[in-house]
Amino acid sequence: MSADEKILELLADENRRQEAFGLILSTYKERLYYLVRKILIDHDDTDDVLQEVFIKVWKNLGSYRGDSQLYTWLYRIATNESLSFIRRRKKAQNISMDENPELMNLFESNSKAGHISGDDIAIALQRAVLQLPEKQRIVFNLKYFEYLSYEEISEITSTTVGGLKANYHAAKKRIEEILGGD
Structure with a gap:
């Protein structure tokens, strides 16, 4: 069971x-x-x-x-x-949390203090995710890190599947830009 x-x-x-x-x-x-x-x-x-x-x-x-x-x-x-x-x-x-440099400073201090582990790629990804708007950040985290389906995320966030897909696509594109990908 x-x-x-x-x-x-x-x-x-x-x-x-x-x-x-x-x-x-x-x-x-x-x-x-x-x-x-x-x-x-x-x-x-x-x-x-x-x-x-x-x-x-x-x-x-x-x-x-x-x-x-x-x-x-x-x-x-x-x-x-x-x-x-x-x-x-x-x-x-x-103030807007999306435009708050304090978040990046907090991330930096936490990674230096050992609260966030991982190699340089994982840290760079987390930095990029922090730069996303709030809605995109949540959708990206739930889809990419938690492996939830769009239907599950839709239940959690009360957002349409189409809206979630658009947010996830925009988040991925923005992360690629930040990380210097094509």
């Missing part, structure tokens, strides 16, 4: 919801951390948002009916919480 099947079985019994939540945490915490981290970059911000994600998951466990796959439901919550965090920060700072 897969972890998702076990979680769904536990969710069916109201008395075992806490056990289901524990299994969700152990199964998805790391994947959701890296999803949120790719959106927010900063470790502390990611931890804060991840706490909010799991609070929201706990509060809404009773309303999850299995209409979508469990990870799609969790990714939607994590993505929405990340975007809400960005919007709150934009409003507080009154």
Whole structure:
């Protein structure tokens, strides 16, 4: 029995919801951390948002009916919480996160501190991804790094598949330009 099947079985019994939540945490915490981290970059911000994600998951466990796959439901919550965090920060700072050089500085300091590992190519790719507009960055991360289908991303972001394909294509083209590809 897969972890998702076990979680769904536990969710069916109201008395075992806490056990289901524990299994969700152990199964998805790391994947959701890296999803949120790719959106927010900063470790502390990611931890804060991840706490909010799991609070929201706990509060809404009773309303999850299995209409979508469990990870799609969790990714939607994590993505929405990340975007809400960005919007709150934009409003507080009154500047666009897409044009914020602080993101690049944060990335640079994190890579030097050893928080982001990988070779020079992976680091160059991450730098290029950081330069994408918010929507393209999210679509690119979900498609390229998380291997989600356009249909799954559509469920998570509430965006049409056609819109996602256009955003992904534009993101790839921009990354190629940044990295000096043809």
